[in-house]
Amino acid sequence: MCRRDEAGLFFAPSKEPTAARLSREEAAKRVCARCPVMVECREHALLQPEPYGVWGGLTAAERRVVLARRRRRDLELKKAARSASTIAAAG
Numbered sequence: 001m002c003r004r005d006e007a008g009l010f011f012a013p014s015k016e017p018t019a020a021r022l023s024r025e026e027a028a029k030r031v032c033a034r035c036p037v038m039v040e041c042r043e044h045a046l047l048q049p050e051p052y053g054v055w056g057g058l059t060a061a062e063r064r065v066v067l068a069r070r071r072r073r074d075l076e077l078k079k080a081a082r083s084a085s086t087i088a089a090a091g
């Protein structure tokens with residue numbers, strides 16, 4: 001778990017080269033994959049949202065993608081609900 005000896009895997013040191021970052025993030029994700037609280041950790045990081053580091057098996061960039069998808073999905077659901085209520089009111 002990230003609270004112990006692997007804590008350095010989860011956050012980038014300053015000016016980390018890209019290849020080193022990718023390798024470190026993959027190592028962190030392997031730790032997350034074995035973690036019993038991965039789902040809860042990921043949701044926490046998405047809800048905060050946490051801007052840096054690997055949380056719940058996702059990098060910061062991956063969390064931004066998930067959040068963007070969730071926002072799009074929520075907008076589509078709201079649009080569908082508005083359409084349904086308009087149709088119901090007209091019918």
Ligand code: SF4
Nearest residue numbers: 002032035038041056
């Ligand atoms: S899932 Fe969260 S708590 Fe578990 S190792 Fe990864 S960052 Fe740490």
